[in-house]
Amino acid sequence: MLEIQHVSLTFGQGTINEKQALKNVSFTLKDGDFVTVIGSNGSGKSTLLNSISGVYEMDCGRIFLDDVDISFWPEYKRSRFVGRVFQDPLLGTAYAMTIEENLAMALMKGQQHGLQPGISSKESAYLKEQLSRLDLGLEDRMKDKVGLLSGGQRQALTLLMATLVMPKVLLLDEHTAALDPASARKVMELTREIVGKNQLTTLMVTHNMQQALSYGNRTIMMNEGGIILDLEGEERQNMTVEGLVELFNQKNQGEKLENDRMLLQL
Amino acid sequence: MTIIAFQGAIILGMIYAIMAVGVFISFRTLDIPDLTVDSSFVTGAAVSAVFCVAGHPWLALPAGFLASAVAGMVTAVLNTHLKIQPLLAGILVMLGLYSVNLRIMGNRANISLLNQPTIFQSLEGTPLADQAEWLIPLALLLLVIGLLYGFLKTRFGFILRGTGDNQQMVRALGVDTSKMILAGMALANGLVGLCGAVLAQYQSYCDISMGVGMVVIGLASVIIGEVIFGIRSLFRRLLAVVLGAIVYRIVIAFALNLGMPSTDLKLVSAIIVTLALSLPVLKAKYFLWQKRRKG
Numbered sequence: 001m002l003e004i005q006h007v008s009l010t011f012g013q014g015t016i017n018e019k020q021a022l023k024n025v026s027f028t029l030k031d032g033d034f035v036t037v038i039g040s041n042g043s044g045k046s047t048l049l050n051s052i053s054g055v056y057e058m059d060c061g062r063i064f065l066d067d068v069d070i071s072f073w074p075e076y077k078r079s080r081f082v083g084r085v086f087q088d089p090l091l092g093t094a095y096a097m098t099i100e101e102n103l104a105m106a107l108m109k110g111q112q113h114g115l116q117p118g119i120s121s122k123e124s125a126y127l128k129e130q131l132s133r134l135d136l137g138l139e140d141r142m143k144d145k146v147g148l149l150s151g152g153q154r155q156a157l158t159l160l161m162a163t164l165v166m167p168k169v170l171l172l173d174e175h176t177a178a179l180d181p182a183s184a185r186k187v188m189e190l191t192r193e194i195v196g197k198n199q200l201t202t203l204m205v206t207h208n209m210q211q212a213l214s215y216g217n218r219t220i221m222m223n224e225g226g227i228i229l230d231l232e233g234e235e236r237q238n239m240t241v242e243g244l245v246e247l248f249n250q251k252n253q254g255e256k257l258e259n260d261r262m263l264l265q266l
Numbered sequence: 267m268t269i270i271a272f273q274g275a276i277i278l279g280m281i282y283a284i285m286a287v288g289v290f291i292s293f294r295t296l297d298i299p300d301l302t303v304d305s306s307f308v309t310g311a312a313v314s315a316v317f318c319v320a321g322h323p324w325l326a327l328p329a330g331f332l333a334s335a336v337a338g339m340v341t342a343v344l345n346t347h348l349k350i351q352p353l354l355a356g357i358l359v360m361l362g363l364y365s366v367n368l369r370i371m372g373n374r375a376n377i378s379l380l381n382q383p384t385i386f387q388s389l390e391g392t393p394l395a396d397q398a399e400w401l402i403p404l405a406l407l408l409l410v411i412g413l414l415y416g417f418l419k420t421r422f423g424f425i426l427r428g429t430g431d432n433q434q435m436v437r438a439l440g441v442d443t444s445k446m447i448l449a450g451m452a453l454a455n456g457l458v459g460l461c462g463a464v465l466a467q468y469q470s471y472c473d474i475s476m477g478v479g480m481v482v483i484g485l486a487s488v489i490i491g492e493v494i495f496g497i498r499s500l501f502r503r504l505l506a507v508v509l510g511a512i513v514y515r516i517v518i519a520f521a522l523n524l525g526m527p528s529t530d531l532k533l534v535s536a537i538i539v540t541l542a543l544s545l546p547v548l549k550a551k552y553f554l555w556q557k558r559r560k561g
């Protein structure tokens with residue numbers, strides 16, 4: 001269970017570029033929840049994920065993972081329990097190392113990485129088997145450098161790496177946004193399969209409203225650094241993309257009105 | 267060029283290759299432009315000289331390695347914990363280390379080892395005594411390359427290489443990248459110090475300014491190796507660095523032989539590295555120019 005309590009986060013505090021990216025955000029992910037996150041550009045979706053994974057320090061608030069307070073843990077320490085796939089396919093893998101070496105590093109997660117061999121033959125066989133599940137033919141290219149792979153292949157590989165040692169929470173930040181449609185579909189299929197089979201607690205940011213509704217069991221909408229909508233159960237099942245867009249516009253409209261009013265006051 | 271001069275260049279190349287491999291670790295594996303090298307090289311040499319004077323030429327090598335490794339760790343901490351840019355962190359440590367090196371050398375600018383025991387005398391009394399001059403550097407080089415290759419294939423080695431490629435990924439895999447940079451910079455500068463330690467004994471003297479431009483020479487070796495011998499596999503890369511260091515020494519020996527004053531050495535080193543670094547841009551410009559000419 002992942003509990004986010006009253007988290008606020010400001011970039012460039014005290015500077016001219018000061019920007020409050022998260023405003024008192026609270027929500028709880030139950031074990032096995034697969035939550036999709038939508039919201040306009042700059043609404044704080046990535047910042048929310050990054051504050052869970054510890055990339056940024058929060059101004060205030062607490063984060064509990066299975067009742068352990070991880071609010072002040074450094075990023076690397078949280079990573080043992082938090083799996084991540086980034087939007088940029090370049091960020092998830094080491095390009096100058098082979099596919100096999102990348103997977104081996106992912107397999108070491110949470111273990112000692114001392115002077116034992118980087119890959120044993122047993123591990124090599126296991127990794128090959130895991131890779132064949134992606135159904136991309138990569139298992140025959142274990143010794144190829146990752147730099148040779150396409151964006152889609154890299155994202156699939158990163159997804160596998162993030163779940164090779166099962167995390168408690170999986171964070172996906174628009175992980176198919178940079179891919180061509182065919183690759184995006186493939187990676188989403190794999191996502192559904194891996195998350196479903198392992199009942200992974202997952203937070204997935206997407207800009208695709210259809211995906212937001214058809215994947216997972218819950219959808220939250222963010223705006224201006226806050227959660228403005230939290231859909232679940234029947235309400236969500238009956239929701240259509242049009243309905244979602246309508247809601248989205250309504251919420252934005254309100255804010256637009258508010259802005260107008262502020263302008264008038266000036 | 268005489269055979270002797272050619273042999274001398276190869277021996278020097280083998281010794282300098284140890285330093286070049288250190289530069290390879292920081293510049294290529296970790297992707298950190300580390301300027302500590304110019305001083306940590308002297309640290310290794312100075313420690314080595316002091317140990318020789320005390321009668322422990324072999325012990326001088328691990329001691330030189332360790333002392334320089336500590337210097338590398340200081341640079342790493344300046345970078346990872348105090349958030350000073352790598353270039354500046356290296357320059358700061360290089361500067362400070364100059365005074366430390368002088369202290370190690372007992373506030374003398376140079377130490378002569380002419381009448382001191384060195385590792386090159388260890389084969390005396392055996393049939394190989396005459397060959398010590400090249401056998402010992404070769405043996406040390408093989409040992410270093412063998413150990414390093416094995417190390418880079420361990421779990422630790424994987425993560426170290428991963429850190430140079432993509433720190434974000436390594437953190438996402440649960441590893442403290444600051445520690446990896448610390449270890450990597452220690453290793454890189456340790457090798458540089460080891461090279462200084464061997465060179466001081468080979469030339470029988472240690473000089474406070476013997477490290478000037480060392481980082482450029484190391485980089486030149488790395489780049490020459492990459493251009494001529496390729497970067498296909500890890501083994502190939504290490505081999506390329508070694509061969510690059512040897513080729514560099516041969517080129518310099520030729521230039522000296524053709525009458526270049528040795529005072530111009532540094533200028534030539536700088537030009538070689540500039541050319542090598544700008545090769546991709548020059549190539550692109552050349553192709554563009556050709557295209558235009560053809561219309």
Ligand SMILES: Nc1ncnc2c1ncn2[C@@H]1O[C@H](COP(=O)(O)OP(=O)(O)O)[C@@H](O)[C@H]1O
Pocket residue numbers: 011012019020021039040041042043044045046047048
């Ligand atoms: N590293 C950063 N430094 C300064 N401002 C940032 C940084 N990251 C994000 N922001 C700002 O915070 C706000 C939220 O950004 P982000 O979380 O990336 O939005 P989203 O992912 O929803 O598009 C934006 O206004 C953005 O400009």
Ligand SMILES: [Mg+2]
Pocket residue numbers: 045046047
């Ligand atoms: Mg984003």
